[in-house]
Amino acid sequence: MRPILLQGHERSITHIVYNVEGDLLFSTAKDHVINAWFTHNGERLGTYNGHVGAIWTVSCNKNSTMLASGSADNTIKLWNVETGQCLKTWEFPTAVKRVAFSEDDAFLLGVTEKRMGYPGSIVVFPIHEDLSAPQADEPSLTMTTIDSKVTMAGWSYLNKYILAGHENGTVSQYDAKTGDRLKNLPAHDATITDLQMSLDGSFFITASKDKTAKIIDVATLDVKKVYNTDTPLNCACLVEVENSGLQEPMVLVGGGQEARDVTTTSAREGKFESRVYSIYGDELGRIRGHFGPLNTIAASKGSFASGGEDGYVRVHHYDDAFKSFKYRV
Numbered sequence: 001m002r003p004i005l006l007q008g009h010e011r012s013i014t015h016i017v018y019n020v021e022g023d024l025l026f027s028t029a030k031d032h033v034i035n036a037w038f039t040h041n042g043e044r045l046g047t048y049n050g051h052v053g054a055i056w057t058v059s060c061n062k063n064s065t066m067l068a069s070g071s072a073d074n075t076i077k078l079w080n081v082e083t084g085q086c087l088k089t090w091e092f093p094t095a096v097k098r099v100a101f102s103e104d105d106a107f108l109l110g111v112t113e114k115r116m117g118y119p120g121s122i123v124v125f126p127i128h129e130d131l132s133a134p135q136a137d138e139p140s141l142t143m144t145t146i147d148s149k150v151t152m153a154g155w156s157y158l159n160k161y162i163l164a165g166h167e168n169g170t171v172s173q174y175d176a177k178t179g180d181r182l183k184n185l186p187a188h189d190a191t192i193t194d195l196q197m198s199l200d201g202s203f204f205i206t207a208s209k210d211k212t213a214k215i216i217d218v219a220t221l222d223v224k225k226v227y228n229t230d231t232p233l234n235c236a237c238l239v240e241v242e243n244s245g246l247q248e249p250m251v252l253v254g255g256g257q258e259a260r261d262v263t264t265t266s267a268r269e270g271k272f273e274s275r276v277y278s279i280y281g282d283e284l285g286r287i288r289g290h291f292g293p294l295n296t297i298a299a300s301k302g303s304f305a306s307g308g309e310d311g312y313v314r315v316h317h318y319d320d321a322f323k324s325f326k327y328r329v
Contacts, residue, residue: 001322003289004042006313008035013307015057015296019064022301024081026067027313030054034069036081039303039315048079050086057098061105065131068108070096076110080131088135090125093118102155102176103201105129107140109162114149121145122153122164122174143179151192156218157201163218165192165206173221185221187214193255194235194296205251207236213253225281231255231271235297239304246318247326250284251277254294254306274306278327289314 009029016027024045025037034048034055053073060067060081067079072095078088090110098111108127114120124141128134148168155162155176162174169188174181190209197204203224207213213227213236227236233255240249256272272294274287292309299305303317 001316003314018300028055120149152195207233239299256293
């Protein structure tokens with residue numbers, strides 16, 4: 001799989017997401033700009049300008065009409081995907097580390113950082129699908145975390161639960177209507193660095209600094225599978241049969257040596273590669289190319305992409321050999 005190299009940022013990549021169709025890719029970085037790309041050829045479609053701090057996160061709704069972003073400038077911004085117009089800005093006392101549209105696009109969650117005496121929280125805003133309609137000024141739900149701060153969050157099927165990953169490695173399940181915490185699972189031994197939902201919202205995958213990724217059931221919080229590596233992980237995603245054309249579902253993880261130590265080691269020793277696992281837990285291969293830690297990874301129809309500390313996004317289109325591969329137990 002020969003990659004398409006996307007160079008549109010001046011600083012480290014923080015988050016990448018596909019739209020549902022997989023023809024668009026959105027990337028954020030520490031350089032205050034959101035980029036939109038065509039995935040089939042790597043052409044940059046446009047930029048979204050307005051943040052004045054590092055942008056940590058981005059999310060696209062199902063119809064590819066709205067984009068949400070969260071930044072170190074303590075704001076969430078809602079954008080018109082087609083025109084780049086900023087539709088709404090919500091302000092907070094601390095940085096926003098994660099945003100995510102609900103399954104039906106009726107709600108948007110944001111994770112605010114626990115810092116400077118302010119408690120971390122998960123806020124939920126109702127979203128009006130009409131681009132010209134005014135959006136709500138205040139959240140409809142706020143969940144304040146008093147113990148370990150939330151690092152990641154996502155929506156389950158039918159907007160029933162909100163799943164959150166914490167700095168201490170815990171996964172929490174919240175009632176999406178009331179905000180009550182229903183379950184708590186000590187899933188990891190270190191910070192949870194990524195949490196991505198399956199296509200049907202029935203399970204999710206986490207990545208952690210404890211060098212593992214785990215698939216967890218949304219309803220029960222039972223750990224279904226553990227993927228062990230020899231390097232701290234920053235990201236993990238599922239490549240599912242339904243939207244990729246593959247014969248078997250796969251798991252992609254990425255990470256590597258801490259960015260502050262990169263200048264003291266080689267790329268191979270730093271383990272700056274995407275790792276491909278069978279759904280059963282066996283490592284199938286590694287895809288090299290980044291010369292710094294991988295910070296984010298995403299998969300969609302026809303391709304997967306990774307973004308690194310080196311400021312590049314690499315898009316890999318599934319070739320025939322990858323699609324036809326069938327794992328034999």
